[in-house]
Amino acid sequence: MTPIVEVRDLHKRFGELEVLKGIDFTVAEGEVVSIIGASGSGKTTLLRCLNLLEEFHRGDVLIGGEAIGYHLRRGQRVRIGEREVARQRAMTGMVFQAFNLFPHMSALDNVTLGLTKVRGMPRPQAVELADHWLDRVGMLKRRDHRPSQLSGGQQQRVAIARAIAMSPKVMLFDEATSALDPERVGEVLETIRSLAQEGMTMVLVTHEMRFARDVSDKVVFMEDGRIAEQGPPQRLFLNPESPRLQAFLKTSSF
Amino acid sequence: MDWTYFFNEVVNNRDALLHGTAITFAVSLIAILTGTVLGIVIGIAVTYGNKPLRWPARLYIDIIRGTPVLVLVLATFYVSAAVGLNFNAFQAGALALTLFCASHVGEILRGALQSLSRGQIEAGRAIGLTFDGIFRYILFPQALRYALPTWITAAVEMVKASTLLSVIGVAELLLTTQQIISNNFLNMQFYLLAGVIYFLIDFAIEQVGRFIGRRLDQPTRRTV
Numbered sequence: 388m389t390p391i392v393e394v395r396d397l398h399k400r401f402g403e404l405e406v407l408k409g410i411d412f413t414v415a416e417g418e419v420v421s422i423i424g425a426s427g428s429g430k431t432t433l434l435r436c437l438n439l440l441e442e443f444h445r446g447d448v449l450i451g452g453e454a455i456g457y458h459l460r461r462g463q464r465v466r467i468g469e470r471e472v473a474r475q476r477a478m479t480g481m482v483f484q485a486f487n488l489f490p491h492m493s494a495l496d497n498v499t500l501g502l503t504k505v506r507g508m509p510r511p512q513a514v515e516l517a518d519h520w521l522d523r524v525g526m527l528k529r530r531d532h533r534p535s536q537l538s539g540g541q542q543q544r545v546a547i548a549r550a551i552a553m554s555p556k557v558m559l560f561d562e563a564t565s566a567l568d569p570e571r572v573g574e575v576l577e578t579i580r581s582l583a584q585e586g587m588t589m590v591l592v593t594h595e596m597r598f599a600r601d602v603s604d605k606v607v608f609m610e611d612g613r614i615a616e617q618g619p620p621q622r623l624f625l626n627p628e629s630p631r632l633q634a635f636l637k638t639s640s641f
Numbered sequence: 642m643d644w645t646y647f648f649n650e651v652v653n654n655r656d657a658l659l660h661g662t663a664i665t666f667a668v669s670l671i672a673i674l675t676g677t678v679l680g681i682v683i684g685i686a687v688t689y690g691n692k693p694l695r696w697p698a699r700l701y702i703d704i705i706r707g708t709p710v711l712v713l714v715l716a717t718f719y720v721s722a723a724v725g726l727n728f729n730a731f732q733a734g735a736l737a738l739t740l741f742c743a744s745h746v747g748e749i750l751r752g753a754l755q756s757l758s759r760g761q762i763e764a765g766r767a768i769g770l771t772f773d774g775i776f777r778y779i780l781f782p783q784a785l786r787y788a789l790p791t792w793i794t795a796a797v798e799m800v801k802a803s804t805l806l807s808v809i810g811v812a813e814l815l816l817t818t819q820q821i822i823s824n825n826f827l828n829m830q831f832y833l834l835a836g837v838i839y840f841l842i843d844f845a846i847e848q849v850g851r852f853i854g855r856r857l858d859q860p861t862r863r864t865v
Contacts, residue, residue, distance in 0.1 A: 440763055469771050477769025487764035491782050491857075500778060501768035546764075553768055 389452040390415050391557050391588045392437060398445035399432055406432050407443070408612035414557065414605075417586045421599035421620075424609035425635060430592045433609070434559050437590065438479040439472055450478045451556045477505055480550030484562040486542040488534040494521065494545045495530040498552050506553065520548040524578050540571030544578050551582065558582070560591040596639045600624050608632045647830045654821045661817030662838055668731065668813060669800045669842070672738030676799070677792070679739065680746020685776075687747060688754045698747065705744035710802045713737045718809045734806035738799055745795045752791075753784035786857050793850035797843045814838060 392414035399407035406429045414420050422430040435441040437448060439456050448455050455475040457464045467475075488497050498517035502508045508516070521527045524544040534542050543563060551558060560579065564572045576598050583589055583602050593599050599606055600620045607617040610631050616623060627633045651658070686698035705713070717737035721728045728736065757780055765775035807816035818835040822828055 438767060440766065473766070473769050473771045476766055479767075481763075481767035483760060483764065483767075485758075485760050487758070487760035489761065489764065489779055489783075491786065501770070504774050504778060505769040549768065 388416065390449075391418075391451055392590065393449040393452075394433075394437075394446070395449075396446035397433070397436060397443055397448065399429075399436060399441060399443045406612050407436070409446070410612075410614055412607055412614060412617060414588060414590060416588055418604045419583045419589045419591070419602055420605045420607060421591045421593055421603040422607045422609060423593065423596065423599055423635075423639075424615075428609040429612045430609045431561055434561050434590060434592050437557075437559055438476050438481050440476075440481070442466070450475065453478075473505075477501070477553055478556050480553055480555035480558045482543070482546050482550055482558065482560045482563045484565050486534070486539070486546045486566070488542050488546055488549070490534050493531050493533060494526060494537070494548075497534070497545055498549045501549065501553050516552055517548070520552045521545070524548045525574075538571060539567045540574045543567065543575045547575075547578055547582075551587070557588040557590060560589065560593070562592055562594065564593070564595060594639075596624070596636070608635065610635075646825075647827055650821070650825050650827060650831075651834070657817050657821060658814075658834075658838075661812060661814040662842075664731070664812060664817075665800065665803050665814040665839075666842060668735050668738060668806060668811070669796075669803050671735045672742045672799045672803070673796045676739045676742025677746050679743035681750055683743055683747035684750025684754065688751045689772075689776075702744045702747050702751075705740055706748060710737070710741055711805050711808065713741055714805050714809060730806070730809045730811045734803075734809060734811045738802055738806075741802065742795065742799050745798070746792065749788045749791045749795060750784060753787040754780060756787060757783055782857075786854075789850060789854050789857070793847055796846050796850070800839065800842050800846065 390413040392412075394410050394412050397407050397410040398405065410429075410433055412420075422433065424430050432441055436443045437450070442456065447457075453475070455478075456467060456472070458467055459465070488494075489500065492500065495514065495517055498520060499510065499513040502513035502516060503510055506513075518527060518530065521530050524547055526541060526544050526548065529537060529541060529545075534545070537545065547558075547563075563579065564575050567575060572595070576595065579589070579591070580598075580602050591599070591603075603620050605617060606620045606623045608615050608623060608627075608629075608631075610629075616627065616629050616632050623632065624636065627636055683698045683701060686694045687702060690698060708716075714734060714737040717740070718728070718730065718733040721733050721736070761779055761783070762775055765779045770778070803813055804815040806813050807819070810816070812820075814835055818831050822831050825831075
């Protein structure tokens with residue numbers, strides 16, 4: 388079976404600085420993969436390459452078997468056009484650390500915007516679908532509220548509804564709980580966990596080690612632009628092989 | 642002070658006064674509306690344009706904003722005649738104010754757009770919007786809200802700047818007032834009257850601005 392996400396020999400530079408130095412990993416359908424590692428190890432950049440918020444310089448990213456971002460023209464790697472990029476981005480759903488809800492729209496309209504303007508769905512249908520997902524993340528009662536009237540945890544749940552309503556092949560979470568007050572983290576993790584249990588394919592960049600251990604099928608440990616170790620959470624967290632991971636786990640709080 | 646004489650003079654000159662007010666109003670309105678449309682294009686070019694678009698737009702804003710409006714008015718009037726454009730004083734004056742307004746609106750919009758967080762663009766991209774859609778549905782509506790108070794100030798400035806058209810012979814409110822005064826020597830009274838009319842026009846603009854502001858701030862439409 389084709390994996391939902393396949394990354395092959397991925398390289399990414401910021402100017403002179405190479406932040407990804409050859410990444411290979413796959414995510415199968417329904418799998419939940421957590422990427423852990425120290426800040427600066429390249430985990431957020433890797434995630435952003437998966438939906439083309441970052442360009443990459445070498446290697447391939449395949450979403451549902453389709454190579455994204457580039458195609459070959461006479462043996463040359465050429466960046467694809469804006470419309471194609473937009474279409475490929477919509478194959479993934481992204482949840483940001485800072486929520487990035489549209490502040491001038493209600494929670495409902497945050498969710499329907501992509502449905503009506505990208506998917507071309509008629510508004511009544513889009514509203515129905517948005518309501519379904521807002522209900523699913525426990526935000527239906529607040530559908531007419533602006534983001535400024537919502538707590539951080541509530542905003543992030545709306546952001547999750549906004550991304551998942553587009554029916555992406557895979558959901559990407561970029562440190563989705565890092566900007567939240569400690570007492571709000573739980574509600575967002577609970578939402579993510581329940582989506583995972585329903586079989587949603589997910590890639591999470593996270594600092595929540597306990598959460599990564601509990602929900603993931605696979606954990607990827609990154610170190611200095613490379614994957615230092617990957618495998619099932621039980622093995623990585625209980626019997627880390629590399630000294631780097633052992634040291635990292637010692638400094639991480641559970 | 643002889644108020645009866647003043648009121649008689651106001652009644653006698655009512656057509657001239659109304660005409661002058663209408664000219665001030667018309668030239669300001671033209672400058673504000675066309676200047677705003679042009680300014681939006683320039684603001685977009687200077688914020689998101691590639692180099693061949695951004696540089697001319699930047700240059701335009703800096704040069705026009707850095708030029709005194711009076712110089713702009715005189716230059717437009719005489720240069721247009723010199724290059725064979727047959728503008729009358731009103732047209733030349735309206736053009737000068739439009740160019741001036743556009744430079745301000747361009748800069749106001751740039752400031753508003755750049756104050757929006759980068760995350761807004763990324764969130765738009767992540768749901769699969771192209772830049773057109775991101776601008777239309779996400780960036781521009783937010784920038785409008787930020788820019789509105791400054792835009793109102795700029796619109797009021799245009800009305801005030803329209804007095805400078807008197808020097809090229811546009812019979813707007815100030816020139817009309819001066820002409821009336823040269824006949825009846827009621828300096829204080831008629832300048833005061835002109836001041837009140839300018840105030841009313843500016844006050845009306847601010848009210849319109851507040852109204853737009855309230856409309857923008859209403860929660861997005863509710864749906865069943």
